[in-house]
Amino acid sequence: MATTISWIPPLSRHFRLEQLAPGVWAAIQNDNYGHAICNAGIIDLGNKTIVFDPFMTPEAARDLKRAAEQLTGRQVALVINSHYHNDHIRGNQSFIPQAAIISTAWTRTKMLPSEKEEQEWEKKNAATYAIAEKEKLKKASGPEKKELIMWTGYYEGIAQSLPELKITLPDITFSDSLWIYGSKRNIKLVECRKGHTESDLVMLLPLEGIAFMGDLFFVTRHPYIGDGDAASWQKHIKHFIEDTSIHTYVPGHGSVAGKKEMQLMENYLIDIQNLVRKGIEQHVPDSVIVQQPVPAMYRQWWYSRFYKPNLQFLCKQVKR
Numbered sequence: 001m002a003t004t005i006s007w008i009p010p011l012s013r014h015f016r017l018e019q020l021a022p023g024v025w026a027a028i029q030n031d032n033y034g035h036a037i038c039n040a041g042i043i044d045l046g047n048k049t050i051v052f053d054p055f056m057t058p059e060a061a062r063d064l065k066r067a068a069e070q071l072t073g074r075q076v077a078l079v080i081n082s083h084y085h086n087d088h089i090r091g092n093q094s095f096i097p098q099a100a101i102i103s104t105a106w107t108r109t110k111m112l113p114s115e116k117e118e119q120e121w122e123k124k125n126a127a128t129y130a131i132a133e134k135e136k137l138k139k140a141s142g143p144e145k146k147e148l149i150m151w152t153g154y155y156e157g158i159a160q161s162l163p164e165l166k167i168t169l170p171d172i173t174f175s176d177s178l179w180i181y182g183s184k185r186n187i188k189l190v191e192c193r194k195g196h197t198e199s200d201l202v203m204l205l206p207l208e209g210i211a212f213m214g215d216l217f218f219v220t221r222h223p224y225i226g227d228g229d230a231a232s233w234q235k236h237i238k239h240f241i242e243d244t245s246i247h248t249y250v251p252g253h254g255s256v257a258g259k260k261e262m263q264l265m266e267n268y269l270i271d272i273q274n275l276v277r278k279g280i281e282q283h284v285p286d287s288v289i290v291q292q293p294v295p296a297m298y299r300q301w302w303y304s305r306f307y308k309p310n311l312q313f314l315c316k317q318v319k320r
């Protein structure tokens with residue numbers, strides 16, 4: 001990698017900062033009971049400060065806002081939402097009214113009905129799920145225990161934040177692509193249709209060769225496919241691997257990575273589709289296809305609870 005990576009002491013119990021270039025930081029979710037849940041970014045454009053994906057809770061987002069202000073010496077002007085999922089957007093409210101919020105047009109349209117429905121479910125269930133994860137924790141050990149701690153943080157973060165949540169929609173939307181110009185650097189937002197969701201955006205820093213991928217990219221974790229399109233998603237990943245101007249990829253979940261990990265992500269999408277397609281061709285019932293074990297290559301990955309729903313979803317999608 002061409003850029004120097006240096007470490008900054010943690011400022012928050014919800015994330016750690018990793019500097020990717022001068023004026024560019026990835027904020028990596030703390031899996032040890034943190035409430036950020038997804039990764040974020042802080043970008044200094046020289047004359048304005050940008051935040052990418054402001055976490056799942058207003059509390060974690062307040063820490064992110066403070067970090068961005070300390071690192072760049074000014075208030076945050078723009079907050080970018082990569083897609084509509086709860087863990088990437090609920091920090092929006094901590095940045096207004098000073099900052100404007102940007103997403104793709106499709107994402108903004110989806111956000112309101114999705115949040116209403118999700119929050120209604122969460123009000124009934126999040127606290128119970130947090131208790132259930134804690135119960136499982138008592139009997140767990142090793143890597144399984146570490147992941148259960150993350151899920152406990154997820155449900156506890158939701159349950160604790162619900163009373164203060166205000167659905168905060170983007171102020172600015174775009175389709176296809178959007179350039180944002182600064183005095184020191186420019187960034188390009190690129191819409192990817194039919195990936196992890198119907199519309200995801202990637203933030204490119206062309207001069208530094210860095211891509212903030214949102215949930216189009218998971219590192220050593222099963223991606224959630226059920227709101228997207230695996231075949232089209234794979235093409236997006238392939239495109240960003242083949243782009244020789246990019247060398248550093250910040251995932252929505254997991255550690256900052258390079259082309260090798262992006263290739264693994266593409267392989268996962270190919271392998272899981274092939275697995276389902278093969279079953280369908282051999283007239284194996286869906287109920288049997290979804291019982292297949294995780295391929296050895298991905299057995300150590302977190303979020304294995306997404307694997308069966310992914311197979312279930314693909315059984316329907318591959319047949320269409």
Ligand SMILES: [Zn+2]
Nearest residue numbers: 083085196215
């Ligand atoms: Zn997502």
